[in-house]
Amino acid sequence: MIETLDGIFETVHYKQSTTLKLYDNREYEDYPKHWHPAIEIIMPVENGxxxxxxxxxVYLREKDICIICPGCVHAIKAPETGRRIIFQPNTTYLRFLREFEVLISFMSPYAIITPEDYPSIHEQLVNMLVEIKEEYMAGTSFSELSIYSKILEMFKLIGQNYSSKTTKTNDYSVSSKEDYANKFVEICDYIDNHCSEDLKLDEVADMSGFSKFYFERLFKQFTGTSFYKYVNQKRIAKASELLIEPGNSVTDVALNCGFMSISSFIRMFKLQKGCTPxxxxxxYWSLEIERSGEKAELVQ
Structure with missing residues (x-):
């Protein structure tokens, strides 16, 4: 269930003394449009x-896995009967890992893991998610550490499988699949670090060693989105971080994130986040004030 919803923003209330939340959900309950900063992993166990x-x-069958990336606006329609795992880990502190950050960008706004698309790892991911549920419910010592190790293992498997899938083609000239994947991870890392600048497709294509036309095809094949759409996703992600810092106005954030006008920034932000900057x-600040009040009560 959604415990706190402000407009379409969900506040995720983690299990006490952890940064994890998991439902073994059997309720007949629809969830309206909402988004949250946490990743959400959903797997139906009984019924779709x-x-x-x-x-x-998207209709999820039993054991299909849906990974919803931070900031993705979504709604859920439940069947009258069924059971599903709904898992929300806080992965903020994992974003400093370059490969994790790039993988989230590739999967954004969501990814569906099915046995047809991921035959070599699907069953393993299902078993790991069930193990996470059991450890979460048991609440034994160091279970949070064990759960996060499984989260990293899951994303490692998805990332390796993703790279393997995207390189199953003969129309590129790099020497191996590993070179191909590494090259585009480096390109995406460069975009992440320079997204507030006036990035040009031609210039980044030159850096990669591919022609503009060839680079554009390969970039979309590898990331699942166009070059400029990817750049805008990273700009909005950076803007989200700057907006919550005290003293930063919407105008300042727009200019510092590479947008040439306030109107284009607001339009792009609302398109991706479902709300204005x-x-x-x-x-965010309403939530922080609420949290501060809760902490003050605990101290008293």
Missing amino acids: YTMQFSNSE TEFKSM
Whole structure:
């Protein structure tokens, strides 16, 4: 269930003394459009589950796994009977890992893991998610550490499998699949670090050693999105971080994130986040004030 919803922003209330939240959900309950900073991993165990996103609807069968990236607006329509695992780990502190950050960008806004698309790892991921559920419910010593080790292992498997899938083609000239994957991880890392600058497709293509046309094809094949859409995703991600810092105005954030006009920034932010930058800022600080009040009560 959603415990706290402010507009479409969900506050995730983690299990006490952890940064994890998991439901072994059996309720007949629809969830309205919402988003949250936490990653969400959903797997139906009995009966299916319907996920609704901004421009698509996905039906999850039993043991299909849906990974919803931070900031993705989604809604859920539940069947009258069924059971599913809904897992929300806070992965903020994992974002400093370059490969983890790049993989989240590739999967954004969501990814569906099925036995057809991921035959070599699907069963292993299902078993790991069940193990996470059992450890979470048991709450034994160091279970949080064990769960995060499994989360990293899951994303490692997905990343390795993703790289393998995207390099199953003969229309590239790098010497091996590993070189191909590494080259585009480096390119995405460069974009992440320079997204606030005026990045040009031609210039980045030159850096990669590919022609503009060839680079554009390969970039979309590897990331699942176009070059400029990827750049905008990274700009909005950076803007989200700057907006919650005290003293930063919406105008300052827009200019510092590479947007040439406030209107284009607001339009792009709302398209990706489902709310305006001002609403996002307001919701965050309302939450912080609420948390401060809770801490003060505990101290007293």
